[in-house]
Amino acid sequence: AMGLVVINGLIIVLLAVTGLRRMIFEAVPLALKTAITVGIGLFIAFIGFVDSGLVTATGLSSPPVGLGVQGSIATIPTALFVLTLLITAVLMVRKVKAALLIGLLSGTVIAVIVEAIARLGARSAENPGGWGLSVPTVPAQWVG
Structure with missing residues (x-):
């Protein structure tokens, strides 16, 4: 795992030095960057909703989640x-x-x-x- 972290760090440094990182960053449209940010935020919020009991698993295939604990x-x-x-x-x-x-x-x-x-x-x-x-x-x- 630590070797992969080192390899990942070296790849990022290589991308930054060559300017490829900036080209990749600029190639992604603003709408996609915003959508990714919103998606990650909603995922983290959903985890918080589940942990708080505001949303729980229903055990059914549809809908997979419901409001509250046993509907309350x-x-x-x-x-x-x-x-x-x-x-x-x-x-x-x-x-x-x-x-x-x-x-x-x-x-x-x-x-x-x-x-x-x-x-x-x-x-x-x-x-x-x-x-x-x-x-x-x-x-x-x-x-x-």
Whole structure:
């Protein structure tokens, strides 16, 4: 794997030195560059929607995903996701520096507090209202 990283780095340096990288970059139309950027952003957003419980797999071939956990978006993790999204949006609209970082950190702190109080646990078939990706807890070690 490390050898492939070195080879990749050498290829990129070679493309940059010869000017081929600029020609390739300029050959791609602006609309395609925008579409690629939007597609990557939507993919990352979709992962966040799934992890928050806003969107879940239905287990059917059509539609493959549905809104909420068992058709309901009334779960604490989903509400916390929407709250974090609103905090971040308000900070960004107000042009606060580090708005994304502040929004993520505030959502994380709120999630840890909510988990300490409500003890939701991980999402499973028996516990559909739990946390999707990982259960937010205070780490046992801050530095490892």
